[in-house]
Amino acid sequence: MVAVKKRKRGGKGNSKTVYCWYIFAGGILIFLGNYFIWESEQPPAGHAILKLDESGALQERKRPPDFAQERMERRQREDKKRKNPQPEDAPEDGRISDDEDKEHANDNNNDNTDTGEQQSKISYVSPNGDVLVKPAGTGPTKLGYVMDFVHERGNPKFRTASTLNKIETSGEKHSQMVATALSETNVQPCEYLDEDAKTTMLKARLLQRKQCREPNGALMVYNSASFPRTWCGVTIAPKSAARVEKPCTEPVRLLEKDFPPVNGDGMTPIVLHSQSDINALGQVSPLKDCSIPCHVENGMTGVARYIKGTDWVIYHSYDDPNAKREVQTELSKFKNDEYFSSAYFKSDIPLSRIDLDKHNLRNALPPVDFDAVKDSGVYIVNEQCGATNSRRSRWKDVLDNQYHVDSPGKCGHNKELEPGESLETLEGRLTIMKKYKFVLGYEISTHKDWVTELAYEAMLSGAVPIVLGATNMKSHLPRYGAIFVSDFNSFDKLAAHVNMVAKDKALWNSYHAWRKDESVLAAFERKYQFTKKSPECRMCSWAYAKMNGLGWDHQLQQVQETHIGRKLCVDSDSDFIAKPFREVWSVGKSSLGAGTNGPCQSVANSDNEHVKQDGWSIVRSVIQHDSVIDIIIHEIDMGGTSDEATLTLDYKNLVNNTEAAFFANSHTVLDTERGMLASSATIQDHKTKVTVLANWQTTVWSPKQGVIKLIVQGKTSDRMHEDEQRRIRVISEDIGEQLHDKMTEYFPSSFSKKMIQDFIDPLEMFYLDS
Numbered sequence: 001m002v003a004v005k006k007r008k009r010g011g012k013g014n015s016k017t018v019y020c021w022y023i024f025a026g027g028i029l030i031f032l033g034n035y036f037i038w039e040s041e042q043p044p045a046g047h048a049i050l051k052l053d054e055s056g057a058l059q060e061r062k063r064p065p066d067f068a069q070e071r072m073e074r075r076q077r078e079d080k081k082r083k084n085p086q087p088e089d090a091p092e093d094g095r096i097s098d099d100e101d102k103e104h105a106n107d108n109n110n111d112n113t114d115t116g117e118q119q120s121k122i123s124y125v126s127p128n129g130d131v132l133v134k135p136a137g138t139g140p141t142k143l144g145y146v147m148d149f150v151h152e153r154g155n156p157k158f159r160t161a162s163t164l165n166k167i168e169t170s171g172e173k174h175s176q177m178v179a180t181a182l183s184e185t186n187v188q189p190c191e192y193l194d195e196d197a198k199t200t201m202l203k204a205r206l207l208q209r210k211q212c213r214e215p216n217g218a219l220m221v222y223n224s225a226s227f228p229r230t231w232c233g234v235t236i237a238p239k240s241a242a243r244v245e246k247p248c249t250e251p252v253r254l255l256e257k258d259f260p261p262v263n264g265d266g267m268t269p270i271v272l273h274s275q276s277d278i279n280a281l282g283q284v285s286p287l288k289d290c291s292i293p294c295h296v297e298n299g300m301t302g303v304a305r306y307i308k309g310t311d312w313v314i315y316h317s318y319d320d321p322n323a324k325r326e327v328q329t330e331l332s333k334f335k336n337d338e339y340f341s342s343a344y345f346k347s348d349i350p351l352s353r354i355d356l357d358k359h360n361l362r363n364a365l366p367p368v369d370f371d372a373v374k375d376s377g378v379y380i381v382n383e384q385c386g387a388t389n390s391r392r393s394r395w396k397d398v399l400d401n402q403y404h405v406d407s408p409g410k411c412g413h414n415k416e417l418e419p420g421e422s423l424e425t426l427e428g429r430l431t432i433m434k435k436y437k438f439v440l441g442y443e444i445s446t447h448k449d450w451v452t453e454l455a456y457e458a459m460l461s462g463a464v465p466i467v468l469g470a471t472n473m474k475s476h477l478p479r480y481g482a483i484f485v486s487d488f489n490s491f492d493k494l495a496a497h498v499n500m501v502a503k504d505k506a507l508w509n510s511y512h513a514w515r516k517d518e519s520v521l522a523a524f525e526r527k528y529q530f531t532k533k534s535p536e537c538r539m540c541s542w543a544y545a546k547m548n549g550l551g552w553d554h555q556l557q558q559v560q561e562t563h564i565g566r567k568l569c570v571d572s573d574s575d576f577i578a579k580p581f582r583e584v585w586s587v588g589k590s591s592l593g594a595g596t597n598g599p600c601q602s603v604a605n606s607d608n609e610h611v612k613q614d615g616w617s618i619v620r621s622v623i624q625h626d627s628v629i630d631i632i633i634h635e636i637d638m639g640g641t642s643d644e645a646t647l648t649l650d651y652k653n654l655v656n657n658t659e660a661a662f663f664a665n666s667h668t669v670l671d672t673e674r675g676m677l678a679s680s681a682t683i684q685d686h687k688t689k690v691t692v693l694a695n696w697q698t699t700v701w702s703p704k705q706g707v708i709k710l711i712v713q714g715k716t717s718d719r720m721h722e723d724e725q726r727r728i729r730v731i732s733e734d735i736g737e738q739l740h741d742k743m744t745e746y747f748p749s750s751f752s753k754k755m756i757q758d759f760i761d762p763l764e765m766f767y768l769d770s
Contacts, residue, residue, distance in 0.1 A: 225238055258626060445470070481520075571601075629730040
């Protein structure tokens with residue numbers, strides 16, 4: 001049985017009274033809780049954010065919390081708990097979208113690169129026989145430098161019988177073309193395939209008849225290349241033939257000068273135009289105030305720009321790359337000879353709306369008087385106001401709701417200009433800006449490096465800038481010189497911070513400390529130094545460097561010398577090459593050139609030098625032209641030994657190809673006629689690329705860092721034929737600050753392409769068979 005206690009009279013009323021007391025007490029608790037929570041969430045006092053020295057000068061200011069990164073880390077933790085999912089908190093009102101979180105987190109954490117721990121690994125054997133473990137892929141990583149050449153893996157066989165047949169038939173075809181072009185009969189090619197090549201490809205080699213090596217009369221030549229060549233004073237146009245009455249011993253030349261000067265002195269002007277059809281090219285005029293000779297087509301239109309004499313196209317526009325597809329930089333496009341000139345600083349010829357003469361931070365107005373100016377912000381934008389829901393408008397409107405912002409411009413207009421005020425000039429806008437504590441420099445685009453006068457005029461004003469724009473805006477402005485909207489992941493937090501700065505004079509003054517920091521001012525001037533030259537001048541300078549294999553300072557946008565010196569220097573005691581590399585010849589354990597340390601003498605060439613020791617001898621000559629070095633081997637006498645003869649090019653510390661990484665047979669990237677007969681290798685680091693080519697089938701490799709080695713006479717290979725000349729070409733060039741070369745794959749530059757093609761498919765010579 002269950003006992004039930006009867007309720008007393010009036011119990012219902014008493015219950016209501018108790019409930020009221022509960023509600024009253026609960027209300028007090030909620031009030032107290034909110035009070036303390038509100039107090040705890042208030043921005044810290046200025047002294048908690050600023051680190052001041054004894055004199056009160058700013059030493060450091062704490063950065064606002066990296067909200068985007070915090071949120072990304074929280075999501076990563078949540079991803080790990082997907083096996084035991086938990087209810088996810090709803091996002092706060094006014095937060096930036098997920099995509100913007102990721103964008104800001106990536107920009108704020110550029111150092112958080114992949115450690116390679118998740119990469120798969122492969123094993124392979126290096127040239128010296130050591131088994132190495134490397135991460136998959138190519139190029140340098142935190143686990144080492146991978147010697148994996150993707151092109152070679154995709155094209156392992158380039159010595160084929162069909163290619164050999166094409167070489168033989170090509171000589172006959174070109175003989176007929178030369179005969180027709182020059183109205184001659186009995187025209188015969190100077191070069192012929194070794195008879196052994198008809199039985200085995202491994203012995204395939206081209207030989208040259210004696211009557212062409214030591215001609216008694218005129219020779220005929222054919223240029224199969226797409227570029228002109230000059231020999232013995234005769235220029236041979238592409239795909240054409242010519243007669244050379246007095247053959248000479250000079251090398252075939254591709255450039256105007258063997259060492260094109262950095263300043264372009266005495267060189268033919270670069271011609272810049274906007275017509276894809278060169279025949280439609282209009283009148284051109286010389287460009288003033290440009291160190292490199294440059295002629296520009298009058299009245300150029302459109303986005304495309306062309307360099308006369310090349311297949312290059314440069315897409316050029318000052319417009320926002322996010323809004324103009326044609327100028328969205330794609331770094332892989334260079335493989336198709338397509339380049340970019342845009343607001344993106346990693347484009348080939350970057351553009352900027354900043355005028356260093358007008359916007360130099362050294363010329364900024366002094367800080368405004370904190371106590372005298374208006375306790376509000378100003379927003380001056382006159383164009384591209386856009387829809388009211390644009391990102392720029394949202395951030396401006398929400399801030400205006402919590403901290404007043406005057407807008408005298410067309411965008412968000414809420415204030416009329418006072419008598420005498422003007423928005424038409426820089427001086428007029430600065431006069432208005434310096435009446436406020438804050439200036440909003442809100443850009444229309446978030447594209448990297450999109451920084452216009454909106455942001456820099458805010459910096460010049462003397463007020464504290466509040467900036468919104470490029471995802472890498474912090475790399476363009478003094479780090480502690482502005483309030484960056486990207487530091488806040490909600491509208492309310494930005495407004496709270498602005499209100500805090502507006503009330504804290506010391507904190508407000510800390511945003512002006514950069515004005516006395518010489519390192520900040522110098523860095524700004526260097527970053528925008530390139531704007532002192534016109535885009536047209538910089539395009540011509542860039543093209544000049546690219547054509548002639550010269551160095552290029554991308555940041556300053558100017559031609560410079562290459563990292564490895566271009567001029568040849570020989571050891572005066574041994575007559576061996578001492579610079580840019582040390583030349584060492586070896587047969588077995590016997591070697592010459594490694595220990596020579598005589599004075600270095602600059603020379604243009606070294607003729608028929610006899611290298612001999614311990615019964616063996618090699619006759620070689622060295623010719624420098626077109627900023628490359630050619631080594632010609634005329635004779636090899638092994639002196640009865642069966643050892644291997646090698647040539648070593650030691651660059652010492654000039655090329656740091658980590659762990660002897662190299663690209664084998666790198667010349668096969670290009671489409672050449674005689675590529676199957678040649679051998680090559682390329683080494684490179686973040687500054688320099690060196691390619692060594694040989695015109696016969698041999699082995700070229702890098703045995704150690706900074707060294708390239710090739711076998712000039714193998715133990716079992718055929719000895720040199722009496723009609724054979726073994727030629728070696730050394731091409732060194734700058735990487736170009738990794739704009740395109742990322743050390744993860746090999747691709748030749750325009751200069752390198754031309755020098756490789758000239759070597760693999762040289763100027764063809766013919767004689768008259770009487």
